[in-house]
Amino acid sequence: MMEANVTKTVWTKNINQPIEWDLNVSDSKRDILKILTQKITGYVSEYSVRDNLFTAKVHLCVNLLYLPEGAEGVQICSLSHSDTILVKEEIPASLIWDFSDVSLSIAQNNPAFLNSRKAGVRGRMHLTLTLFENVSIPKLTTDADIEYLEETVPSYAILQSEQEEFPMNLNFPLPPGKPPVAEILDASLQVRNQDLKPISNKVVAKGDYTLKLLYASTLSTLETAEFSSPFTEIVDISTGDDCLLRYDILPFLQDIKVTENEENEAKSIHITGVMQLKMQAVESQEIPFITDAYCPHCVVKLLKKTTPFEMLDVLSPETVSLKEIMALPDVQLESIADVSCTPKLTGTKMEENRVVMSGELDTTVLYQTPSGMNSLSRQIPFELVHELTNPTHCTCATAKIFPNHFSYNILNQSSLELRMGVTAQIELHHNLEKEYVEGILPDRNQPIHQDRAPIVAYIIKPGDTLFAIAKKYATTVERLKAVNNIENDRNLKVGSYLIIE
Numbered sequence: 001m002m003e004a005n006v007t008k009t010v011w012t013k014n015i016n017q018p019i020e021w022d023l024n025v026s027d028s029k030r031d032i033l034k035i036l037t038q039k040i041t042g043y044v045s046e047y048s049v050r051d052n053l054f055t056a057k058v059h060l061c062v063n064l065l066y067l068p069e070g071a072e073g074v075q076i077c078s079l080s081h082s083d084t085i086l087v088k089e090e091i092p093a094s095l096i097w098d099f100s101d102v103s104l105s106i107a108q109n110n111p112a113f114l115n116s117r118k119a120g121v122r123g124r125m126h127l128t129l130t131l132f133e134n135v136s137i138p139k140l141t142t143d144a145d146i147e148y149l150e151e152t153v154p155s156y157a158i159l160q161s162e163q164e165e166f167p168m169n170l171n172f173p174l175p176p177g178k179p180p181v182a183e184i185l186d187a188s189l190q191v192r193n194q195d196l197k198p199i200s201n202k203v204v205a206k207g208d209y210t211l212k213l214l215y216a217s218t219l220s221t222l223e224t225a226e227f228s229s230p231f232t233e234i235v236d237i238s239t240g241d242d243c244l245l246r247y248d249i250l251p252f253l254q255d256i257k258v259t260e261n262e263e264n265e266a267k268s269i270h271i272t273g274v275m276q277l278k279m280q281a282v283e284s285q286e287i288p289f290i291t292d293a294y295c296p297h298c299v300v301k302l303l304k305k306t307t308p309f310e311m312l313d314v315l316s317p318e319t320v321s322l323k324e325i326m327a328l329p330d331v332q333l334e335s336i337a338d339v340s341c342t343p344k345l346t347g348t349k350m351e352e353n354r355v356v357m358s359g360e361l362d363t364t365v366l367y368q369t370p371s372g373m374n375s376l377s378r379q380i381p382f383e384l385v386h387e388l389t390n391p392t393h394c395t396c397a398t399a400k401i402f403p404n405h406f407s408y409n410i411l412n413q414s415s416l417e418l419r420m421g422v423t424a425q426i427e428l429h430h431n432l433e434k435e436y437v438e439g440i441l442p443d444r445n446q447p448i449h450q451d452r453a454p455i456v457a458y459i460i461k462p463g464d465t466l467f468a469i470a471k472k473y474a475t476t477v478e479r480l481k482a483v484n485n486i487e488n489d490r491n492l493k494v495g496s497y498l499i500i501e
Contacts, residue, residue: 004136004137004155004157004285004287005134005135005136005137005157006134006135006137006155006156006157006287006307006309006310007099007132007133007134007135007155007156007157007158007282007310008132008133008135008307008308008309008310009130009131009132009310009431010095010096010097010132010133011091011092011095011097011129011130011131012128012129012130012131013054013089013091013128013129014126014127014128015087015089015126015127015128015129016124016125016126016127017085017087017124017125017127018122018123018124018125019040019060019106019121019122019123019125020120020121020122021062021081021083021120021121022114022118022119022120022121023064023079023118023119023120023121024117024118025079025116025117025118025119029068029077029079030068030069030070030071030077031068031069031070031116031117032066032067032068032069032113032115032116032117032118033066033067033068033069033116034066034067034113035064035065035066035111035113035119036064036065036066036067036076036366036373036374036375037064037065037186037364037366037375037377038062038063038064038108038110038111038121038122038123039062039063039108039186039188039340040060040061040062040106040108040121040123041060041061041062041106041188041252041253042058042060042061042104042106042125042252043058043059043104043250043252043274043276044056044057044058044102044104044127045057045058045059045084045165045274047100047102049097049100049129049131052090052092052093053088053089053090053091054087054088054089054090054091054129055086055087055088056086056087056102056127057085057086057087058084058085058086058087058104058125058127059083059084059252059254060082060083060084060085060106060125061080061081061082061253062080062081062082062121062123063078063079063080063186063187064078064079064080064111064119064121065077065078065185065186065366065375066078066079066119067372067373069116075372075373076185076216076222076366076373077185078183078184078185078186079119081121085125087127089129091129091131095131096133097131097132097133098132098133098134098158099131099132099133099134099158099161099280100129100130100131100132100161101129101130101132101161101278101280102127102128102129102130103127103128103130103248104125104126104127105125105126106123106124106126107123107124107126108123108362109122109123109124132158134157134158135307135309137287137289137307137436138438140290140437140438140439142290142293142440143295143440143442145295145296145297146293146294146295146440146442147293147294147295147296147467147470147471147476147477148290148292148293148437148440149290149291149292149293149467150288150290150291151288151289151291152286152287152288152289153286153287153289153309153311153432153434154284154285154286154287154311154313154393155284155285155286155287155309155311155312156282156283156284156285156310156311156312157283157285158280158281158282158283159238159243159281159282159283160237160238160280160281161279161280161281162235162237162277162278162279162280163276163277163278163279164235164276164277165274165275165276165277166231166233166274166275166277167272167273167274168209168251168271168272168273168274168275169271170209170211170229170270170271171259171268171269171270172211172227172268172269172270172271173261173267173268173269174225174267174268174269178217178223178225178267179217179218179219179221179223180217180218180265180266180267181215181216181217181218181258181266181267181269182215182216182217182218182220182266183215183216184213184214184215184258184269185214185215185216185222186213186214186338187211187212187213187253187256187271188211188212188253188340189209189210189211189212189251189252189253189271189273190209190210190212190251190403191207191208191209191210191249191250191251191275191402192207192208192210192228192402192403192404192405193206193207193208193404194206194207194249194402194423195207196245196247196279198237198243198245201238202234202235202236202237203234203235203237203245203279204232204233204234205231205232205233205234205235205247205249205277206230206231207230207231207249208228208229208230208231209228209229209230209231209251209275210226210227210228211226211227211228211253211269211271212224212225212226212340213225213226213227213269214337214338214366218266222337222338222366222373224337224338225269227269231275233275233277235277235279237281238281242283242284243281243282243283244281244282244283244284244314245279245280245281245282245314246279246280246282246314246425246427247277247278247279247280248276248277248278248400249275249276249277249402250275250276250277250278251273251274251275251276252273252274252275252276253271253273254272254273254274255271255272255273256269256270256271256272257269257270257271258270282312282314284312287309289434289436289437290436290437291435291436291437292437292467292471293437293440294471295442295448296448296470296474296475296476297447297448297474298442298443298444298445298446298447298448299442299443299448300440300441300442300443301440301441301443302437302439302440302441303437303438303439303440303441304435304436304437304438305435305436305438306434306435306436307433307434307436308431308432308433308434309431309432309433309434310429310430310431310432311393311394311428311429311430311432312394312427312428312429313392313394313427313428314425314426314427315386315425315426315427315428317423317424317425318386318423318424318426319404319421319422319423319424320384320421320422320424321419321420321421322343322361322382322384322418322419322420322421322422323417323418324361324380324382324417324420325411325415325416325417325418326363326365326378326380326415326416326417326418327378327414327415328365328367328376328413328414328415328416329376329414330414331367331369331413332369333367333368333369333410333413333414334367334368334369334370335367335368336365336366336367336368336408336410336416337366337367337368337373338364338365338366339363339364339365339366339408339416339418340363340364341361341362341363341364341406341408341418341420342361342362342363342403343359343360343361343362343382343401343403343420343422344359344360344361344362345357345358345359345399345400345401346358346359346360347359348397348398348426349396349397350394350395350396350397350428353387353388353391353392354385354386354387354388355385355386355388355397355399355426355428356383356384356385357383357384357385357386357399357424357426358381358382358383359381359382359383359384359401360379360380360381360382361379361382361418361420362377362379363377363378363379363380363418364376364377365377365416380418384401384422384424386424386426392428393430394428394429394430395429395430396428396429396430396431397426397427397428397429398426398427398429399424399426399427400424400425401422401423401424401425402422402423402425403420403421403422404420404422404423405419405420405421406418406419406420406421407419407420448474450473450474452473454501455499455500455501456473456499456500457498457499457500458473458497458498458499458500459495459496459497459498460492460493460494460495460496460497460498461494462494464492464494465489465492466480466481466486466489466492469498469500473500475500475501477489479501480498480500483499483500483501484498484499
């Protein structure tokens with residue numbers, strides 16, 4: 001049996017922490033009349049697992065939009081806040097692990113209207129820590145007269161795990177025709193058209209930073225603008241010729257400012273932030289296990305061991321288009337100020353030979369009516385189906401989705417048509433335990449004595465294998481095949497005869 005490494009998950013911990021911040025309105029802004037939207041973003045800047053302690057720094061930012069009392073012109077204001085949260089969690093001292101992974105998700109709750117000068121941010125942060133171990137399956141050498149049964153199982157091993165951060169420092173001029181900026185109300189940053197390609201012992205990451213801006217102009221109008229900038233980053237990682245890449249590209253906007261152009265107009269946007277790239281080089285492999293053995297001449301003792309392992313298949317990324325309808329309340333819609341839409345997966349499952357991904361488009365619309373500015377938030381369900389072209393041993397699936405593009409059309413005063421392109425990265429999993437033989441001890445002092453006729457005619461029964469028959473009658477598989485002219489030992493016909501000498 002060849003030596004191989006098999007990766008298994010040894011420990012997973014879900015860490016939940018509430019987000020409860022109270023934001024005060026600055027003296028330069030008017031009182032709160034109505035809270036419109038709340039958006040919390042964050043990322044894990046650094047983490048460590050050592051001395052039986054998990055420690056992580058999580059950067060969080062929040063932005064609230066609200067309607068002010070008695071305002072003229074653009075009737076909308078914003079409140080922003082950022083903070084760094086330190087998370088600590090003890091891990092069992094007995095754990096042995098080689099790689100770790102941390103993922104972050106944020107659940108948005110409804111913001112709280114505390115009073116006219118204070119708003120409450122409400123949400124929940126979910127951190128998931130996973131530890132992996134590469135378990136060595138040793139090579140088993142046997143004597144020449146030992147017969148053994150070998151089973152090959154598909155599995156995988158993580159060869160290398162990397163997490164790197166790349167700084168962002170970008171300038172964007174406002175599109176032609178857009179009025180200067182008086183105040184930035186909201187901004188969101190995404191990575192679109194992302195792609196990773198291994199080249200030699202490096203990986204080239206490409207994509208487009210896409211910044212969406214909502215601002216109040218110097219003309220007292222509410223404006224939106226979208227900017228894009230391509231990026232290319234190179235990371236040293238030993239992927240190997242047949243490796244698969246699991247990855248996440250996570251952008252985080254740290255600061256945004258308005259700068260003046262040569263005409264002293266506030267028409268240039270400067271942003272700083274980080275792009276976090278998480279990668280794992282995964283090698284698919286076929287693991288041979290010896291599951292049974294015997295000697296035709298003497299008694300043997302088998303040393304058996306059970307190991308857990310995981311089968312994994314990482315499918316090629318698939319890009320699909322979503323088209324959903326969002327119903328608006330029965331109002332006199334005058335105009336749409338802004339539409340933001342974020343795709344989120346809520347579940348992934350296997351159904352026969354396909355993967356079904358369920359999700360929601362987390363959508364917020366700012367719109368103008370005769371009575372003023374309003375907002376509407378909806379979670380619009382969607383479903384993606386990936387047909388599997390090849391049979392698979394895997395019974396469960398996980399997936400991630402990345403947005404590529406977004407647009408919307410106003411159908412009428414009661415509905416919007418949302419269009420979004422997303423890329424799905426699907427992984428097929430199957431957790432198993434396998435009992436295998438790690439040692440064979442023949443006892444030459446206990447020879448096998450068969451009390452049978454020199455020649456036996458054996459009738460094949462359902463479930464019979466040549467190995468089981470050879471073991472029962474203390475002969476070899478090759479001897480049975482030679483005597484009975486068998487070429488394919490898998491095509492035994494029930495009811496036919498085998499000659500055993």
